[in-house]
Amino acid sequence: MATTQDNNAAAGSGFVYLPLIVGWLVPGAGHFLLRKWGRGAFLAASILGMFVMGIAMQGKLYGGAHDILEILGLAGDLGNGLLYFVSRALGLGADPVQVTTADYGTRFIVVAGLLNVIAAVDAHNLRTGRKS
């Protein structure tokens, strides 16, 4: 378990937004950077699990912003960081939703992105010493 001294040391010097950016790009990596191995592993497993299941359910990856709902979906998807860009590059994710579970899959992918943003902000709070 981290001590107050560790937290103060973590909040000491360097670029304070690094855990936020790294945590956004790779789920859990912001916590790994701060040596919070257990928390990072659970966060990575949860966010990756949710994203992978969303893809496995043939969920849709939003690619354009034609109307307000698509913009919101795209914003959620972008929260996945590199996972989103790599998946788009590999052509993963069904475009039109064809089965019932695909609609769940689409929500899983969007929520995985939103959870990743929460995790990245948590890493930033740990880095600044706002949270222990």
Added chain:
Amino acid sequence: MFHPSHFAAVVLFALFASVVFGITQRETPRRMVYYGIYCFVLFTASAVVLSWLMFLIAR
């Protein structure tokens, strides 16, 4: 491909979201676990209650 039932999808969603909520919203490991369980129960129970409500309204 993965085609879970409605309930399995709810449980999986609740599980993943609760883990992230527990870790990010509380500071000590014990409180993280309690809050994660609390969120999981709330997610699952509210989905079941709302499902029954919609079923009864549809009848």
